[in-house]
Amino acid sequence: MSSIGSANLKFVKFLSRVECKQNSLILPFDFVEKYGRWIPKNLIINIGNAYEIAVQYHRGVRTLFGVSKVFEVFELKGGETLFFNFFSDSKLSLFIVGTKAVELNYALILDPLSNPSPRLGCFGRKFVIFLTCIEVVVDEIDPPLSFFEDLGFGRADDLRFSLNNGRNFQGSYMENGPKITGFERMCRMLGVRDLNCFHLMLFTYNGNHSFDVAVFDESLVEIIFPGDASCNGNDLSFVDMRLLMFYCNIDNFEIAKIYEVVGESSTPVGDVLKFEVVVQKFHMYDYCHVVDIGQKFKNVFKSWGKNVAITVYQGNRSWIIQIRKRRDLKRTSMHEGWQKFRDDLKLKVGDICVFTYIDDSTCEFEVEVCRK
DSSP: OOOSGGGTOEEEEEOOTTGGGSSEEEOOHHHHHHHGGGOOSEEEEEETTTEEEEEEEEGGGTEEESOHHHHHHTTOOSOOEEEEEEOSSSEEEEEEEOTTSBBOOHHHHHOTTSOOOOTTTTTTOEEEEEOTTSSOOSSEEOOOHHHHHHHTOOTEEEEEEEOTTSOEEEEEEETTTTEEEOHHHHHHHHTBSOGGGSSEEEEEEEETTEEEEEEEOTTSBBOOOOSOTTOOSSSOOHHHHHHHHHHHOOSOBHHHHHTTOOOSOOSOGGGOOEEEEEOOGGGGSTTOOOEEEOGGGHHHHTTSOSEEEEEEEETTEEEEEEEEEOTTSOOEEEOTTHHHHHHHTTOOTTOEEEEEEETTEEEEEEEEEEOO
């Protein structure tokens, strides 16, 4: 890859109230780690094909400077989701999804008296589905009602979805709910049990009842699926799936069982049970109350019930953290108590918390923090 523009790379930024008052924006660590060397110093940000602004990128601090005008013009208050996409070597497109999970109407904000019609019949408009804090998603999702009301969809319209590798699958819009169905086909296509192994999904309307679907991992970078539209069948090849496992760092692929692909060991060295949490950017937000524990550490929590509390010690300090398992028992997460634990230890993005069990109790742990 000679330039970042040729890759059409996307990443996500959750906007906080504090960031809305600043003139800078820090880019996700994982995105910069992978692609930062291709980002030029001087950039043009195109917002929703309706507004442009010049900004500067400083590689050493992973930061865009000169963005306050965007926050001001589009009246951003915090809680919005920003989707960035490099489509040329010096241009960065930005689409803003509001707090109701639907893309902003840029023209209406820029000129409230113009009473603009939906952009090309809502062509190109987006909505987002967050997957980390909802029940297991296999075949259907609950989209924002306002989005489909604007489109004027009927009671049971057929839909077509396309992934970024060119593969397609069929679905339906059900007005009663409303709901979109057909994602079991996507699960089978990718070899996953459900969609909750991803962090969020971005839907872009292309007209004629068709959508592009982009999915993002926990580091908020788009997952580029291997394979292409010329491949036959609904399943990825073994080689493709190994690549997908590498790119996504996802543990619950059915293909792993079929081909006996062994991931990272869940048996601790020296028979010491422990698990690790790498602090991500979104773990630091005020509204982050859920931190997932990787499936590779299932030997630690397999004996726990669906709702338990663990006690964590460091020196003479201790914290109680609530642990919950989802209904299908496939994902275990830290809930109440995480924020106090995080703040007391002054954790930063990139820090690794290693939780090691004490004596024979699987509910009491000593924590060691490996600072970045």
